[in-house]
Amino acid sequence: MTQAVEGSTVLLHYTGTLEDGTEFDSSRGREPLKFTVGRGEVIPGFEEAVSGMTAGETKVFTIPADEAYGQRRDDLVMQVALDQFPPEIAFEIGQQYPVEVAEEQVILVTVTDLDDETVTLDANHPLAGSDLTFSVEMIAVE
DSSP states (O other), rough: OOOOOOOOOEEEEEEEETTTTTTEEEEEEEEOEETTTTSSSSSSHHHHHHTOOTTTTEEEEOOOOGGOOOOOOGGEEEEEEEGGGGTTTTOOOOOEEEEETTTTEEEEEEEEEEEEEEEEOOSSSSSOOOOOOEEEEEEOOO
Protein backbone atom coordinates (compact mmCIF):
# COMPACT_ATOMS: atom_id res chain seq x y z
CA MET A 1 0.00 0.00 0.00
CA THR A 2 1.12 3.52 -0.78
CA GLN A 3 2.01 5.64 2.23
CA ALA A 4 1.44 9.38 2.44
CA VAL A 5 4.84 11.01 1.98
CA GLU A 6 6.04 14.44 0.89
CA GLY A 7 4.55 15.13 -2.55
CA SER A 8 1.64 12.68 -2.11
CA THR A 9 -1.86 13.97 -2.69
CA VAL A 10 -4.15 12.65 0.02
CA LEU A 11 -7.92 12.47 0.36
CA LEU A 12 -9.26 12.06 3.91
CA HIS A 13 -12.18 12.63 6.23
CA TYR A 14 -11.56 14.29 9.57
CA THR A 15 -13.32 15.51 12.66
CA GLY A 16 -11.62 18.11 14.85
CA THR A 17 -12.44 18.56 18.53
CA LEU A 18 -11.23 20.74 21.38
CA GLU A 19 -9.99 19.50 24.73
CA ASP A 20 -13.54 19.61 26.16
CA GLY A 21 -14.88 17.49 23.27
CA THR A 22 -16.48 20.38 21.38
CA GLU A 23 -16.37 19.73 17.62
CA PHE A 24 -14.92 22.71 15.75
CA ASP A 25 -14.84 21.26 12.22
CA SER A 26 -15.53 18.10 10.26
CA SER A 27 -15.49 16.95 6.65
CA ARG A 28 -18.16 14.34 7.39
CA GLY A 29 -21.24 15.02 5.30
CA ARG A 30 -19.21 16.94 2.71
CA GLU A 31 -16.36 16.28 0.32
CA PRO A 32 -13.21 14.83 1.91
CA LEU A 33 -10.23 17.11 2.47
CA LYS A 34 -7.68 16.92 -0.34
CA PHE A 35 -4.16 18.31 -0.05
CA THR A 36 -0.58 17.60 -1.08
CA VAL A 37 1.77 16.63 1.74
CA GLY A 38 4.72 19.01 2.05
CA ARG A 39 3.14 22.06 0.45
CA GLY A 40 2.01 23.73 3.68
CA GLU A 41 -1.67 23.60 2.70
CA VAL A 42 -2.72 22.50 6.21
CA ILE A 43 -1.30 23.24 9.65
CA PRO A 44 2.13 21.62 10.14
CA GLY A 45 1.11 19.29 12.98
CA PHE A 46 -1.74 17.87 10.85
CA GLU A 47 0.54 17.25 7.90
CA GLU A 48 3.10 15.50 10.11
CA ALA A 49 0.45 13.29 11.75
CA VAL A 50 -0.98 11.97 8.47
CA SER A 51 2.46 11.30 6.95
CA GLY A 52 2.95 7.55 6.69
CA MET A 53 -0.78 6.73 6.68
CA THR A 54 -2.23 4.44 3.99
CA ALA A 55 -5.70 4.28 2.39
CA GLY A 56 -8.25 2.79 4.79
CA GLU A 57 -6.20 3.62 7.88
CA THR A 58 -7.74 5.60 10.76
CA LYS A 59 -5.90 7.61 13.37
CA VAL A 60 -6.61 9.92 16.29
CA PHE A 61 -3.99 12.51 17.21
CA THR A 62 -3.68 15.74 19.16
CA ILE A 63 -1.78 18.76 17.89
CA PRO A 64 -0.50 21.12 20.60
CA ALA A 65 -1.49 24.77 20.14
CA ASP A 66 2.10 25.71 19.24
CA GLU A 67 1.98 23.36 16.22
CA ALA A 68 -1.53 24.44 15.22
CA TYR A 69 -2.54 28.13 15.41
CA GLY A 70 -0.12 29.19 18.14
CA GLN A 71 -0.82 30.69 21.54
CA ARG A 72 -3.25 33.57 21.99
CA ARG A 73 -1.51 36.92 21.91
CA ASP A 74 -2.84 39.88 23.90
CA ASP A 75 -1.14 42.29 21.49
CA LEU A 76 -3.54 41.13 18.76
CA VAL A 77 -6.57 42.40 20.72
CA MET A 78 -7.35 46.08 20.29
CA GLN A 79 -10.04 48.47 21.40
CA VAL A 80 -10.93 51.04 18.73
CA ALA A 81 -13.24 54.04 18.85
CA LEU A 82 -16.34 53.50 16.72
CA ASP A 83 -15.88 56.92 15.12
CA GLN A 84 -12.79 55.50 13.38
CA PHE A 85 -15.05 53.42 11.11
CA PRO A 86 -17.61 54.38 8.47
CA PRO A 87 -21.04 54.79 10.09
CA GLU A 88 -22.60 52.11 7.86
CA ILE A 89 -20.60 49.35 9.57
CA ALA A 90 -22.91 47.63 12.05
CA PHE A 91 -20.63 45.65 14.35
CA GLU A 92 -21.95 42.55 16.12
CA ILE A 93 -20.21 40.50 18.80
CA GLY A 94 -18.85 37.29 17.27
CA GLN A 95 -18.89 38.69 13.74
CA GLN A 96 -15.69 38.54 11.69
CA TYR A 97 -14.55 41.42 9.52
CA PRO A 98 -11.68 41.74 7.02
CA VAL A 99 -9.16 44.45 7.87
CA GLU A 100 -6.40 45.61 5.54
CA VAL A 101 -3.17 45.75 7.55
CA ALA A 102 -0.76 46.40 4.70
CA GLU A 103 -0.99 46.81 0.96
CA GLU A 104 -2.80 43.72 -0.35
CA GLN A 105 -2.63 42.04 3.09
CA VAL A 106 -5.98 41.42 4.77
CA ILE A 107 -6.62 39.67 8.09
CA LEU A 108 -9.87 38.64 9.73
CA VAL A 109 -10.69 40.16 13.10
CA THR A 110 -13.46 39.04 15.43
CA VAL A 111 -15.59 41.46 17.43
CA THR A 112 -15.31 40.37 21.07
CA ASP A 113 -16.85 43.37 22.84
CA LEU A 114 -18.91 46.39 21.85
CA ASP A 115 -20.33 49.45 23.58
CA ASP A 116 -21.64 52.85 22.50
CA GLU A 117 -18.16 54.25 21.94
CA THR A 118 -15.73 51.40 21.23
CA VAL A 119 -15.38 48.02 19.56
CA THR A 120 -12.90 45.37 20.70
CA LEU A 121 -11.32 43.50 17.78
CA ASP A 122 -9.35 40.26 18.16
CA ALA A 123 -6.94 39.31 15.37
CA ASN A 124 -6.03 35.96 16.97
CA HIS A 125 -7.16 32.89 15.04
CA PRO A 126 -10.34 31.58 16.76
CA LEU A 127 -8.48 28.33 17.60
CA ALA A 128 -5.30 30.04 18.90
CA GLY A 129 -4.29 28.70 22.30
CA SER A 130 -6.16 25.43 21.80
CA ASP A 131 -4.80 21.92 21.51
CA LEU A 132 -6.65 20.27 18.61
CA THR A 133 -7.63 16.59 18.45
CA PHE A 134 -8.37 15.05 15.07
CA SER A 135 -9.97 11.76 14.16
CA VAL A 136 -8.85 10.97 10.60
CA GLU A 137 -9.82 8.34 8.03
CA MET A 138 -7.47 8.17 5.03
CA ILE A 139 -9.55 7.61 1.88
CA ALA A 140 -6.82 7.66 -0.79
CA VAL A 141 -3.11 8.34 -1.27
CA GLU A 142 -1.93 9.26 -4.76
